[in-house]
Amino acid sequence: MKQLLLGAVLSATVGTGAAAAQTGLEQDQTVLQGFYAIGLADEVRKNCPTISPRLVRAYTFLKSLESYAKNAGYTDADIDALRDSAARDRLEAQVRSDLSARGARPGNTAGYCQVGREEIARGTQAGKLLQSN
Template identity: 60%
Template sequence: MSLSKMLPLAMLASVLSQPVFAQQVPLEKNQTVRDGFYAIGLADEIRKNCPQISPRLVRAYAMLKGLEKYARDNGYTEADVKALEDNDAAKDALRAEVRAELASRGATAGNASGYCKVGREEIARGTAAGRLLKGS
């Protein structure tokens, strides 16, 4: 086989060996990333509104770094990660989802006991959000 025929085959093999899985959806719509940020957001709302529950900051930081690594390992670029960090619309939409869930579970503005109840439930069930919280 001549070099001119082998070169396109080598280029094709190189392209096919690159990760292409995650680029099918924008990072903010990737289910793993959304679930991670949802858990972080839920835990954050609980800890800000319940004085008996505090955050596990090291775990939260590790979870954030794990989500960044997941994104990179699945073909997203640093630019994709930075774009998500700067995406205020996506943050606001996720925050609204978190607050709607909390309200449906009895945690509403000014009702610390509702937030504490949800927080204790999350901790007891060992959910992703619960693992980011600790009761006092």
Template identity: 40%
Template sequence: MRLIPSAILATGLAATAIHAAEAKPHLREHAEINRGLTIIAISDMIRKKCDGIEPRLFRAYGFMRELKQIANDAGYSDDEIEAYVTDKAEKTRVEDAARAWLSGQGVALDEEQGYCRVGRAEIERKSQVGVLLRAR
């Protein structure tokens, strides 16, 4: 008779292990969230480096709320999201991705001119980066 409780316990432990293995991945692995955070970082870098471009704050805020909703819909709590976006290592990783994208667009990271050129092109294209910015 002792085998039955042991079997039930073993089954429960196995189910718990399987559930843990199926747990949601870290937010850094969510492609849409990371793409969105990289877009925000690119826009922020452009507006900081180019005096002729400013942010569209309401649009940026709306875009951030959309990303948060996507994360919530994927099962992430507000605390998990906050911890992720305030983590210094994750912020550095996203900023590095933004710099890589800008470099890929021909921007010399120490020169304002390239940021302005790319920023204006993105605004004109009405890309996601561009809709977060406005030319002065």
């Protein structure tokens, strides 16, 4: 699912804006924070049987990232570069590290569920992409 969502975000953010973006997409904090939230939510939902994704909200969030990227002037080349970049790998590693620091480690379902419940209760972007069953 994470690969599907990430691929959808990257494909959806292909823009045709006339203005060139000031920074590379891999350095844009809005995009990075969005991908972080998606990655965190995806890891939680894959590892906690009592939490599931809110697919409509996820789609809406992806569309907001698309709109942001288009308005910021990112190009097809920017999107392609991010899809295969080390920035993506670093972000995925950061999500796993942050989850581990919070007690969500492979094989510890309760840890992932606790993080998921915390994210939902705090109303974070990741929490908004999840729901308790």
